[in-house]
Amino acid sequence: MNILIMGPAGAGKGTMSDLIIKEFDIPHISTGDMLRENVRNQTELGVLAKSYMNAGKLVPDDVINAMVEDRLQQPDCQKGYLLDGFPRTLVQAEAFEKIAEKIGRPVETVLALNVDFDILAERITGRRICPKCGAIYHIKNKPSRTEGICDECGAELIQRKDDTVEQLKVRMDEYENSTKPVIDFYEAKGLVSKIDASQNANATFAQVKEALGKVA
Ligand code: AMP
Secondary structure, three states, X not given: OEEEEEXXXXXXXXXXXXXXXXXXXXXXXXXXXXXXXXXXXXXXXXXXXXXXXXXXXXXXXXXHHHHHHHHHOOHHHOOOEEEEOOOOOHHXXXXXXXXXXXXXXXXXXXXXXXXXXXXXXXXHHHEEEOOOOOOEEEOOOEOOOOOOEOOOOOOEXXXXXXXXXXXXXXXXXXXXXXXXXXXXXXXXXXXXXXXXXXXXHHXXXXXXXXXXXXXX
């Protein structure tokens, strides 16, 4: 199955993606995670991406398009993909049409997660992530068993540099200006399922499953 998951920062894309890949045998490809890994490993790409990311700005389209094209050639994408955080601009969406055609895996469905700003701000500022295994926590809604320590691997949890209310505002503006047109682009193709993601993870996943059931 070839799925895109879209939504503003804090909408729960990571959490929904974890649940989706448990049920469907496809890789979760998050461009944000790929970039953060490059930043951690101080690759050429990571050094370039870091300043954009810390400012909540988008990394240039050509850099991202090449990174995604390369990733989708990997053997684990033969059954499909769950792309998270890409395409984020119309330029990326148009480039992706060609990439998807080249690999013979056109987009089948787009999950668009919607949440109000106040809920996003609460989620974003309380979010803690494990820099080692990628597990996601929230200080109130999903605390780790021991404060500040990952339940899965024991690493010390961190707060992402861009998980502040100020950066959220920048990222929301970016989302409105750059990413909403991408949803319109897929809506015109009849591929979008709108998901009310302001509810808890179970209730949100129930809607996701219903949407995916239509393409499975
Ligand atoms: P995310 O984890 O999806 O919120 O992404 C974190 C940051 O990585 C974003 O604020 C951007 O700076 C960068 N990024 C991730 N995906 C993309 C993309 N498709 N296009 C441009 N920048 C991206």
